[in-house]
Amino acid sequence: MVADGNRRGESYGRAAVGMATAGRGYDMRMTSLHERRDEVAPRSMDFGDLCIDFDARILEPRPWTTAQSTWAAELLRSAPPGPVLELCAGAGHIGLLAIHLEPRPLVCVDVEPVACDYTRSNAERAGLGDLVEVREGSMDAVLEPDERFALVIADPPWVPRDETAHFPEDPVPAIDGGVDGLDPARSCWALADRHLLEGGTAVLQVGTVAQVECLDAEMRGVTRLRVGEVRSFERGVLVALEA
Ligand SMILES: C[S@@+](CC[C@H](N)C(=O)[O-])C[C@H]1O[C@@H](n2cnc3c(N)ncnc32)[C@H](O)[C@@H]1O
DSSP: OOOOSOOSSTTSOOOOSOSTTTTOHHHHHHHHHHHHHHHTSOEEEEETTEEEEEOTTSOOOOGGGHHHHHHHHHHHTTSOSSOEEEESOTTSHHHHHHHHHSOOOEEEEESOHHHHHHHHHHHHHTTOGGGEEEEESOTTTSSOTTOOEEEEEEOOOOBOGGGGGGOTTSOHHHHBOOTTSOHHHHHHHHHHHHHEEEEEEEEEEESOHHHHHHHHHHHTTTOSOEEEEEEEETTEEEEEEEO
8 A cells, every 4th residue: 555645744844854064063963953952842833713833743733634624513513412532633633623613522532642732732722621631542542432422533644654754754653554554544443433423423534545445445344334425635535434
């Protein structure tokens, strides 16, 4: 499986760490110290109506993913009563924008503590702190067996492992999807299957339509979820999984 044309991070424009100073020891040391400080400096960006903080230890929010939020909000208007689950939340922006547009309780899950801290502070900043619970840990380990959600938003890492080096700006754990890029997406699918209310929907992000087809073929007969609409964008694909 090759995550063909849809590349994470290509357009983010942070300068690659410095070939320009190679061979000049002192300058090179100073440059790299300076760059390291820059890399953890908090940054902010507009994401829909929200202002989202993040830093280089987590994936930079990608503007096109507002489409995942607006689709989720659209689905929430006719979803059964119940909370929203966001798997692989990063800084939390996709789920936060969804519930900013269509208020519901939101449980955000990420294994990366820095990402969880940003989700908490981004929720407060958006005035959504009372609606948001952040769970820090692997998605397989932080849900109770009887928990049910009206909607699941999932944005797992989906880059095949041997292609992660193509994205030097991105933290590897945030994009490494295992050998074929689909291991975390498989986990998200299984969790959505287990935890979605009847009539609920998951909006899953992957890299390519070919990845959707691969998952669909693999899951047929072993999942109650039906593959619904697929929406393709220049840098990723969204698929609705209907319970
Ligand atoms: C592709 S990033 C998406 C982050 C965010 N939604 C965004 O748009 O920037 C994937 C996220 O999944 C998280 N992650 C990876 N494996 C995980 C796991 N097993 N359980 C929970 N989160 C995981 C990473 O820490 C990372 O924040």
